[in-house]
Amino acid sequence: MKKLLLIAVLAFSQMGIAQDYFFRNDVTLGGAFTIGKMKSGGISVASEPKFFFNENIAVGARLEADILFGGKVLGASDEISVGMSSRVAILGKGEYYFGESITKPYVGLNLGYYTQANIGATGTGGASVSASRGFGGAPEVGIAFGGFRLSAMYHLVPGKDIVNVSVGDAVEIGRSYFVVQLSFKTFQFGG
Numbered sequence: 001m002k003k004l005l006l007i008a009v010l011a012f013s014q015m016g017i018a019q020d021y022f023f024r025n026d027v028t029l030g031g032a033f034t035i036g037k038m039k040s041g042g043i044s045v046a047s048e049p050k051f052f053f054n055e056n057i058a059v060g061a062r063l064e065a066d067i068l069f070g071g072k073v074l075g076a077s078d079e080i081s082v083g084m085s086s087r088v089a090i091l092g093k094g095e096y097y098f099g100e101s102i103t104k105p106y107v108g109l110n111l112g113y114y115t116q117a118n119i120g121a122t123g124t125g126g127a128s129v130s131a132s133r134g135f136g137g138a139p140e141v142g143i144a145f146g147g148f149r150l151s152a153m154y155h156l157v158p159g160k161d162i163v164n165v166s167v168g169d170a171v172e173i174g175r176s177y178f179v180v181q182l183s184f185k186t187f188q189f190g191g
Contacts, residue, residue, distance in 0.1 A: 024187070032087065035174070066179070071085070087116045089155065091110040097144060107142075132159060135158075140152070153181070
């Protein structure tokens with residue numbers, strides 16, 4: 001009888017502790033914008049499965065895809081238009097939420113692997129742009145309110161791509177870009 005009582009007490013105490021832990025998936029929709037000599041904008045979608053140790057600390061992953069439509073490369077003597085470009089990021093993520101209320105600010109840090117490609121580029125003399133792959137990171141700041149979050153993220157992707165124009169000009173464009181997004185909770189287990 002004492003063993004059964006001890007098991008019951010331990011089980012109930014573990015259930016109380018386990019309520020702090022939960023798993024959640026957020027889906028994000030937003031806008032992505034290049035910064036620097038190539039100016040373009042488009043849409044961003046992502047899924048963020050993550051594990052919360054408590055209401056303030058979460059770790060997980062971010063799977064992001066961006067399609068940027070149109071744009072121009074500045075700095076060449078001939079105008080170069082970019083038809084479409086894509087970015088894909090597979091990132092590990094950590095988040096810290098400030099406070100205990102339903103509405104609270106948070107910060108995040110993402111680290112991982114990026115693939116980027118310009119699908120079409122045209123200019124007076126023609127242009128070519130190659131795809132790139134590499135590691136990078138993205139700090140994030142935002143505010144969470146209920147099952148939604150509004151945030152901004154700057155993807156720091158090292159390196160530059162060279163846009164070669166057949167008339168002899170070459171322009172270096174950075175790989176970093178900016179995302180503004182609205183996230184919403186799709187499901188949650190525990191908590």
